[in-house]
Amino acid sequence: MASRADGAATAPSTPAEPTEPSPGPQVDPAEPDVSATRAGRREPRRGGTATSLLKETAIILVSALVLSWLIKTFLVQAFFIPSASMHDTLIEDDRIMVSKLTPGPFDLERGDIVVFKDPGNWLTEETVPDPTAWHRAVNDVLTFVGLYPQDAGEHLVKRVIGLPGDRVACAGAGEPITVNGVELDEPYLAAGAIPSQMAFDITVPADSLWVMGDNRQQSSDSRFHQGEPGGGSIPIDNVVGKAFVTVWPLDRATVLHNPGETFEDVPDPS
Template sequence: MHETSAGAWPADPQLGEPSTEGGRGDGVTGGTEAGAEASSTTRAQRRLAERGRPARRSAGGSILRETAIILVSALVLSWLIKTFLVQAFFIPSSSMHDTLVEDDRIMVSKLTPGPFDLERGDIVVFKDPGGWLEGQKPVEATGWRGAMNDVFTFVGLYPQDAGEHLVKRVIGLPGDRVACAGPGEPVTVNGVALDEPYLAAGAIPSQMDFDITVPPNSLWVMGDNRQSSSDSRLHRGDPGGGSIPIGNVVGKAFVLVWPLDRATVLHNPGATFEDVPDAS
């Protein structure tokens, strides 16, 4: 866009001041009126040009301010979402087959635990309480997956320390007695045998026997692919007897968002636990 400058509107060189000489007054007067009109037009155009320059500068500054406000607002909103509402995670291993498979992307609600209570059957993401990921190197995503992770990390929906988290299913709540008599036997919670339809194809409830009461403020968690899951059963020698602190729970997985052909809501299998009584 070209700006209009004062020099773009030259004054007519034949226009002069009104003459006061007699006998030529009419002719000179007529020329002077035309000159005055042209001069008035020139001044008006100059004023418009002068007014236009700061208006354009002001408009440019307004756009910059609005852009900055939008960017800052988006970052603040993203931070609030990540901190208080939802966070994205990806699945790095086979421990939750067939519910979740490698490279699935899930969204986790940070309102649970919090305003909403955890329930048996919930899928939760939690930070390693210590030793669960020992010797396991996080898988670094590459290509478009890595780019997507970078975008999620930048906007605050993906954690910088994603490699320090695990995903399992809640089987026992604080005070619950969780047990299994060994291969071929069901897992029981407070004496009630569980029918677990979410187990991976070919998996059995447990290849080992165990019997534990979940400590206060803790959870007993197990993978759906039991024979490929390093879960609470394998950490009974840890503080808490294999249970994890509720404080380590980031949130409850509620939807699988990627890949699109697997996208689904992650429902709680309420029927599996509906007959389980509360811990005494």
């Protein structure tokens, strides 16, 4: 006999209406998912930022040094004037820039101011004062960045008077310099200087230059080395470049023009 509980009829249950999920936050597909973006983004670590800064600084410094080396090697180089041999055009402690494109792509001309490496024993006769501590410090900095040569103490600066094949002469003290028979009017000479205190007559060898200082009585130039190989002329290969501007001190900053009118009537050597 079935138990009452088992046989009692129960009302059929009504199926529940399907429940729609409650809508979540609406997202505009045109807008970025800010929460997702923030969740996926990592804050940069401070150590990484410092490393990146050091790397960028090193790249900048190396690039600057390479650029400076390229400029010094192929374009321009800085020199200073240590003596009185080029007064009044250049005086002691002037800083000049020298174009290394001359000689090279551009030819040297009479009247150019050139820096050249000592061909041998010239500097022993030049009065060159020892640099002060401040000057040494400046020179060390310029050398480090490549704008000043390691062997700057082995260079001289003079003016080109004769090119290869030119006959350069002077009849004696107080007489003018002649080049290929033409007397020179030299407005660049130092105040009170005379063209030469000694007589000479030389034909410039091939691939060489006859050079003289503007302060003739204070310049140990080609005239004083006639007994050496080249007869006082210097090899063109020793020329570093042509001085084209004085940059320091600022009150002496100027372009170093070639006095073309001095040599315009000089004929080419026969």
